[in-house]
Amino acid sequence: MLDNVCLFADVPPQYLAELEKLSSLRRYPKNVVLVTEGDESTHLYIIRKGTVSAYLNNEDGRQVNLNYMHEGEYFGELALIDGKPRSASVITITDCEIILVSRASVQDLMLKHPEFALLLLTELTRRVRDLTDSVKDMALLDVYGRVSAALEKLCDDNKRIHNPKVTHQDIANMVGSSREMVSRIMKQLLIGEYIEQCPGYIQINKPLPRYW
Numbered sequence: 018m019l020d021n022v023c024l025f026a027d028v029p030p031q032y033l034a035e036l037e038k039l040s041s042l043r044r045y046p047k048n049v050v051l052v053t054e055g056d057e058s059t060h061l062y063i064i065r066k067g068t069v070s071a072y073l074n075n076e077d078g079r080q081v082n083l084n085y086m087h088e089g090e091y092f093g094e095l096a097l098i099d100g101k102p103r104s105a106s107v108i109t110i111t112d113c114e115i116i117l118v119s120r121a122s123v124q125d126l127m128l129k130h131p132e133f134a135l136l137l138l139t140e141l142t143r144r145v146r147d148l149t150d151s152v153k154d155m156a157l158l159d160v161y162g163r164v165s166a167a168l169e170k171l172c173d174d175n176k177r178i179h180n181p182k183v184t185h186q187d188i189a190n191m192v193g194s195s196r197e198m199v200s201r202i203m204k205q206l207l208i209g210e211y212i213e214q215c216p217g218y219i220q221i222n223k224p225l226p227r228y229w
Contacts, residue, residue, distance in 0.1 A: 018116060021089050022063055024140045032126060032133050039122035042114060049109045056103045058096030060117045064088055067113030071105045072190070082190040085110065085171060085183070094141060097123050158227060163192035164202045165225035168212070176221040183219075 019025050019033045019040070042065065045051065051062065054073060064086055071083040071092060083105055086092060092107055097120055127134035151166075158166065167188055171178045189199045206212045206225065213220040 018065055019063070022091055023089070024061075024063075024091055024094060024137065026140070027136050028133060032130055036118060036122065036126055040116050040118045042116055045109050045113045045115060047109055047111055049113075051107045051109065051115065052093065052103050052105075054103055054106045058093065058100050058103055058120065060093060060119055061091060061097055061123060062093045062107070063091045063116040063118065065114040065116050067115075068110040069107050069113060070110050071107050073105055080190055081193065082187055084191075094144065096120050097137065098141070160192060160194045160198055161202055162227040163194070164188060164199060165206075165227060167191045168206075168219075168221060168225060172219075172221055177215075178219040178221075179217065 019028075019037055020030070025033055025036075045067075051069065066088055069086050069092070071086065073081045073083065075081070093103070095101070095104065100120060123137075127137065151170075168178065171183060173179065185199045185203060186196045188203075189196045192199070203212070207214065211221065211223055211225050213222055
């Protein structure tokens, strides 16, 4: 399973085999909080099956959805390096199977095999660059552009956003807007035939506009 995770894409099989021996598989039902912002960081989480959502809560209780993650994706990677408290909370959206790899196991492998450490750092750098792009979108794009960016982030290689259905409130939480505004934008995208509501998924038919 680990060879299907982009974090380990270029890691030699012998290192993955060693790491898999130190991993454990756990199953969680829908709506279980896997980690809470501020928790101690002890493990890397790899999604074997299902969908999870990463989110933040502010002091007023308002929730901001950061990302939806699916099979083969992972979270908690920063704990591999600094071991500091969790920077976000994560909840299961569907029933999930999660592979847990302890920080101690990964760090031990990094010490034994420096080339493994370099491969991990390369992948973590890519994640930081992706985060920089997300911050740029939030700072420079209007709501229309942020919704477009969020939809593109949620779709797969076939330009489809699958169930579990992402609601307009979910998208609003991701882009820092109101549900009403997102609903108006989604309606305009449907009228303009940029997107199509299909049974079980949303299809993106052509490049989405960045500005209203």
